[in-house]
Amino acid sequence: MENVARRLKDLFVPIHEVAYMSDEPTEELQALGYEGFWPLYFASRSAPLGRVPAEVVDALFYNFAPGEVAACIPSVWEVATPDAVLAARQRGCVAALRGILGELADSPVIARAAELATRAAYHAPIEGRLLYAGLRSLPIPEEPLPRLWHAATLLREHRGDGHLTALVAAGINGQESHVLQALYWDMKPRDFGRLDPLTDDQLDAVVDGLRLRGLVDGEGWFTPAGRKLRVEIEELTDRLAAPAYTCLEPHEVEELVTGLGPMVAKINAARPF
Structure with missing residues (x-):
């Protein structure tokens, strides 16, 4: 299942990352009153946690330089509520995906991928996965494309929470x-x-x-030891991400890979860098 986690990471992460790579989510958040990339980023990514202090966001996001988080949290909540930010982010991400995918956005392939991805996203263990847990508390979108983006975001943040565990252990x-x-x-x-x-x-x-x-x-x-440690961190991240996918049969994994491949190719081709 570790190899499955790595294969599917390369498919789910680009779907999630339209949140940061596309104009539509930025425009939706700007319409709420946000300016500049980092206030948008910290508001939209931390919104599932609610109005928590900067120290909590800093701990969960892990790798920001001293003062970066505190420059935005909690002041971003003077602009809009977490619920308003979450709604704007989802609207923008779905609009971005529709613009990239065209007719593919409403295809049966997307509906099936959303079904399988959602099953995996809610099968993942919640213990110790705080950002994932915040996302998991949100309602599941009804339509296939929003549901697929939501599931991809859950799986990305579940993996991310596990990656932090691997870093701390190392x-x-x-x-x-x-x-x-x-x-x-x-x-x-x-x-x-x-x-x-x-x-x-x-x-x-x-x-x-x-x-x-x-x-x-x-x-x-x-050094050889440094490269070995970096590889070991990634391998442990894969192992910690793997339980999400044990609910999928091998043929369902292949169905996801085959179905999402063309979609992700379009997303990657549309990335600004």
């Missing part, structure tokens, strides 16, 4: 996780956008900490 903090991801993609950490908020001195301190643990070499690249 002793890797939020900024260290960005450095490991950059190196995994053969990028220098300073070229990895999510590390932009750190000063050069702060970033050097993060890399030095990894070097002292034998995970990064003198040139700032992975």
Whole structure:
């Protein structure tokens, strides 16, 4: 089931990420009064949690630089309520998917994929998955395309919650996780956008900490131990995501892969980068 979790991740994550990659969700949230990317992001992603303090969002989102979350939470709730934000995000994401998919959006393939994805999304274990639990408390959309986007979002955040568990177990903090991801993609950490908020001195301190643990070499690249740890974190993430899919028969997994493949190809082709 670990391989199933990895295969389906590559299908569900792009469906969810229209929330951040498409104009329509941004426009719906701007209509509520939000300006700038990060207030939209923090409001829309944390809305299933309700009006929780910045410390809670910081803990659950895990890898933002000091002060980034507090710059937006809780002030985003002076603009609109969590319920209004959730409704706007769903409207925008469904509109984006319709624009990308055209006639495919209302096809029987989408309806079947929504059925299977929703079954998996609500079969996933809830223990220790706080962001997933918040999403799971929301009503299930009735129409197939909104239901598919909602299920994809549940599965993405369920996997994300598990990924944080894997990072904590490995002793890797939020900024260290960005450095490991950059190196995994053969990028220098300073070229990895999510590390932009750190000063050069702060970033050097993060890399030095990894070097002292034998995970990064003198040139700032992975040691064998560092690469091994990064692979182990991803493998544990797969194992923790896998129980969601045990409710699906092998032929249903293949049906999802076959059905969602053309849809995700269209989504990926429409991504701005």
